[in-house]
Amino acid sequence: MPRAFTPKVVTASDLLEGDVIYLTADDRWSRDLAEAEVLTDEADAQLRLLFAEQQPDKLVGAYLADVRPGDNGPEPTHFREEFRRTGPSNYHHGKQEAQANV
Amino acid sequence: MYKYSEFDSAFLAERNRQFRAQVERRIDGSLTEDEFKPLRLTNGLYLQLHAYMLRVAIPYGTLNSAQMRQLALLAEKWDKGYGHFTTRQNIQYNWPKLNDVPDMLDALAEVGLHAIQTSGNTIRNVTADHFAGAAADEIADPRPVAELLRQWSTDHPEFQFMPRKFKIAITGSPNDRAVTKAHDIGLRMVERDGEAGFEVIVGGGLGRTPMIGKVINDFLPRADLLPYLEAIVSVWNQIGRRDNKYKARIKITVHEHGVDEIRRLVEARFAEIRPTFKGADQALLAEIEGHFAPPVFRKADLGAFHTAYDADPVFRSWVDTNVTDHKVDDYAIVSISLKAHGKTPGDASAEQMRVMADLAEFYAHDELRISHEQNVILPHVHRSELPVIHAILQKHGLGTANIGLISDIIACPGMDYCALATARSIPIAQEIATRFEDLKLEHDIGELKIKISGCINACGHHHVGHIGILGLDRAGVENYQITLGGDGTETAAVGERAGPGFSADDIVPAIERLVGAYLEQRDSAEETFLQTYRRVGLGPFKAALYPEAQANAA
Numbered sequence: 001m002p003r004a005f006t007p008k009v010v011t012a013s014d015l016l017e018g019d020v021i022y023l024t025a026d027d028r029w030s031r032d033l034a035e036a037e038v039l040t041d042e043a044d045a046q047l048r049l050l051f052a053e054q055q056p057d058k059l060v061g062a063y064l065a066d067v068r069p070g071d072n073g074p075e076p077t078h079f080r081e082e083f084r085r086t087g088p089s090n091y092h093h094g095k096q097e098a099q100a101n102v
Numbered sequence: 103m104y105k106y107s108e109f110d111s112a113f114l115a116e117r118n119r120q121f122r123a124q125v126e127r128r129i130d131g132s133l134t135e136d137e138f139k140p141l142r143l144t145n146g147l148y149l150q151l152h153a154y155m156l157r158v159a160i161p162y163g164t165l166n167s168a169q170m171r172q173l174a175l176l177a178e179k180w181d182k183g184y185g186h187f188t189t190r191q192n193i194q195y196n197w198p199k200l201n202d203v204p205d206m207l208d209a210l211a212e213v214g215l216h217a218i219q220t221s222g223n224t225i226r227n228v229t230a231d232h233f234a235g236a237a238a239d240e241i242a243d244p245r246p247v248a249e250l251l252r253q254w255s256t257d258h259p260e261f262q263f264m265p266r267k268f269k270i271a272i273t274g275s276p277n278d279r280a281v282t283k284a285h286d287i288g289l290r291m292v293e294r295d296g297e298a299g300f301e302v303i304v305g306g307g308l309g310r311t312p313m314i315g316k317v318i319n320d321f322l323p324r325a326d327l328l329p330y331l332e333a334i335v336s337v338w339n340q341i342g343r344r345d346n347k348y349k350a351r352i353k354i355t356v357h358e359h360g361v362d363e364i365r366r367l368v369e370a371r372f373a374e375i376r377p378t379f380k381g382a383d384q385a386l387l388a389e390i391e392g393h394f395a396p397p398v399f400r401k402a403d404l405g406a407f408h409t410a411y412d413a414d415p416v417f418r419s420w421v422d423t424n425v426t427d428h429k430v431d432d433y434a435i436v437s438i439s440l441k442a443h444g445k446t447p448g449d450a451s452a453e454q455m456r457v458m459a460d461l462a463e464f465y466a467h468d469e470l471r472i473s474h475e476q477n478v479i480l481p482h483v484h485r486s487e488l489p490v491i492h493a494i495l496q497k498h499g500l501g502t503a504n505i506g507l508i509s510d511i512i513a514c515p516g517m518d519y520c521a522l523a524t525a526r527s528i529p530i531a532q533e534i535a536t537r538f539e540d541l542k543l544e545h546d547i548g549e550l551k552i553k554i555s556g557c558i559n560a561c562g563h564h565h566v567g568h569i570g571i572l573g574l575d576r577a578g579v580e581n582y583q584i585t586l587g588g589d590g591t592e593t594a595a596v597g598e599r600a601g602p603g604f605s606a607d608d609i610v611p612a613i614e615r616l617v618g619a620y621l622e623q624r625d626s627a628e629e630t631f632l633q634t635y636r637r638v639g640l641g642p643f644k645a646a647l648y649p650e651a652q653a654n655a656a
Binding site: 013015016017018019056057060077080084087088089090091093094095 | 129131135151197529532
């Protein structure tokens, strides 16, 4: 039996800045995982990934990343995605820095 | 130091112009990422976990003060105010934006620096002994040869699309500080009957299949170097495994065919191409050697040095730990530690880079080196200047007296930055350094090299660490494997895996138990960790690492 499909988001790197971005339900690219569209249907997820891959002038390396629902939107299930949505642990740089400046 | 000729400057300007146009075409959509990626990689531009990363070559680890200041400028103007010095004598910027990179490359070109062939399946930055030209044990300065290799390999038409990357290291000293046996080609300068030549080592490497290099030629006459290296790379370029990325490095080719067969093929190829080298390379080498004339060493009174050494225990500790004998009396080699306890190994702020550039310019014949151990070297310092240099370093967080000690840790960027990493390296290095600083034990422990990699590609050289730590992803959790007894010097050895890995929380206590076992086992304070390990073997260390297993077996 094929493994059950787990919830995903479409994520990539922004072409100009290299920053981590997420696809939203209204076809925008957000820097904030909380805004990402959670995909629970496999066929739908593949379509959304194709939609992302058709925007090579905006992004690089789109893929589907696992998430689980949380109080403030999707949360990463793996530590690699946790670092991608936060930034490095040795300096307060990257997304954590940007969020602190808001 | 090598100074660019008009040809070099024009070549680099043209290359940068081409890359600027390639970036523009990527941004306007005329190039896809698949088309652009090999172009950006061969110009040192990666896309990492949070941002682009620009890897700038520091050829054979040598910089002057103007170049170091320019590296500081790049850090400030286009990055977040710091740079990361790597185990390949490069510097990496972790936060550049794509459309700034052409300007960064132009700024580098102003001081004769570039990012060419710091990535991709090419011959990479040639690394050298960081004490080159200064070491007391040196036969000759290896850097003119390294510069010749840089010029030969840059844009070499035969070697731009090889099975995989290719790394060459060179040393002019019998004491190998350049890890030559863990490179695709390692060159050791040797003398035979008064003639200068090279011992050529081939097929070393770390990564997922660590191998100690094998001697393919125990005495290669100096003038045969380029045709012989060209023959090696050419043979591998032809028979190297292009079917499997993980078997593509020359270490696998040498392993599969045997060094004797590789030698036979190389000799045959060498016989074909040797006649095409008609001496232009040797004329060029002679010219390059002129650029590397030693500085005019001076005489000065050592009274102030002795006074400070006798009076100031902090200065004395720093001299004893970070200062190495120079080939010239009254001179010294200063290693500036980029491993302040709790800081990121290999990182320097723009301000620190400028301080080091100033020290080099005012006190050290305008020369700096970057070591593969991620520290900065002032290779030519008159001992009378040591007190003032130390005082300035201390003011800027650069005075840590820990070279070669447990907190002088090599760590790759790991999952804090690297897209390939499977676990973090930097926080583990920070915690180990802080822990042993708290224990005030590191000078008592003595020479101990800990090297940490955040994945099996082994950028952190963990295989050749006395204690190696490899970070892995075990079922979605960071896990750290320990290897023991590795050695990156002329007595090179790959470390032995100690047993099951440890969680991020358990790895530092595990290292503490290992060190405890060493202190218990050593026969005197003079016996280093590696010597003790070689004498007593894995047993006592394993028992210290896994006390539960011991208890269960009892």
